Amino acid sequence: MIRFILLVLLITLNSPNYSEAQTASQIINKVNTNFNKVNDYTADMSIHIDVSFVKMKDIMAKVYFKKPKKFKVKAEGIMLLPKQNPNNIQAMLEDTNSYSAIKTGTEITNGFNTSIITVIPSSDTADLILGKFWINANKGVILKSHLTTRSNGNLEIEHFYGVNSNYALPDKLIFTIETSKFKLPKALVVDLGSSTTEDSKKEENKKGKITIVFSNYIVNKGVDEKIFK
């Protein structure tokens, strides 16, 4: 009899539907537990910007993180980064008293069963208005985030993991951002050669993509405090 109960329990725990049985806070806690294993990390970062009004080559940078919220990206030249960095999201999720989380469904994302967790911040002055996270409850990693913010409008982030998935550290992030039409007065930039084309007239409220690829992660090997100054 005991063997039978154990077998039923084991099958239930291993089944994909197990995540459905978990509450939103339990799923988020699993993500937090994974990320809490990380005290610090450094990684190489390659940023590719695919936004209609930005023309630049890929940026190579180095990212440094140290608990609880120290985050620094260093590059040799000018660097454009998405306003929301993934550590901000993680830091926000860790402060479980600052929001209410509700599980609003399940979905298959990138071939994995995910629970959709909707997060509503308690403070009405926070930049984040609404967050929706597609979380692989079995692995405790976020696979997709959809954020509605006051400053940037809607933002979607796709997370892809490799060997550091046990730390919830992604190998690749794809940010999809809303971009409004970029327009500067001709006289201000002395751009005498430009003229308004049909294409530029159509460019209002397009979407842009920023792809960040992480490599050479060094996790929990210590990061010098001086880097963050």
Next chain:
Amino acid sequence: MVYRLLKVELNKIFSRPRSYIGFVAIAILVFIFQLALYVDGKTYLTFLIQQLETNFSIQGNILNGYLITYIILQTLIVQMPLMVALVTGDLLSGESSSGTMRLLATKPISRANIITAKLIAGSFYTLLLVIWLGGLALGFGLWIFKPGDLMVLSTDHISIIPSSECLWRFFAACAVAFISLSVVTTFSLMLSAFSDNSIVPIVTTMAVIIIFTIVGTLDVPLFNNIKPFLFTTHMIVWQKLFQDPISTSTITKSICIMFAYIFGFLSVTYYRFIKKDILS
């Protein structure tokens, strides 16, 4: 013979105080720009990139020597034709008005050689102006503001050029700017061949450039068909060197059109001067 004539022509150009107006004006303007951007550059930039900051967090030294040089070139190259015309518009008509043309024409020198010497002297002056502007802007810019990636702000997009690619682009831009200004040199030389008065070709060149620039700048559909035929439209093609990817075909096309203008203006000048009945 042309070499000796050239030495005489260069001597004439550099013995006139008006030839130095351009150099002094450029030095003053570059100094004013550098000072203004050193004091208020960050405020100016903050205003320019505020739209970009709604989507991105921007890091790095944007206000660097290359950006300062680009801003200066972009602003001053528009005024450069006027400085060039001040000297080159006077090359032939100045001789006529002062009565030395007849004396020059009596020498055993072909009229074609006279024009060739004047053309080379005028082009040399133009080249010096471009080098002076580029050298001052880039030299002081890099010295005061240090190098860095160049953020080129246009009306509808931004391009970021890596620091390692900036220097050759500036040299190429100066070369293209020289070709552009050579159009003005030959245009004013052509007008100079038609006039016995120094002021007329200088003022006419300035007026034509101002009118063409205004027509080219106005974003009115009526003028869109005319714009490709205005040489001022192609004179600003150096800016395309600061886009990524570089539109080689557009730059080559504009350079070819400018050379066609140069050839056309020179042909008229040679024809007119060789056939001219020199009475003064």
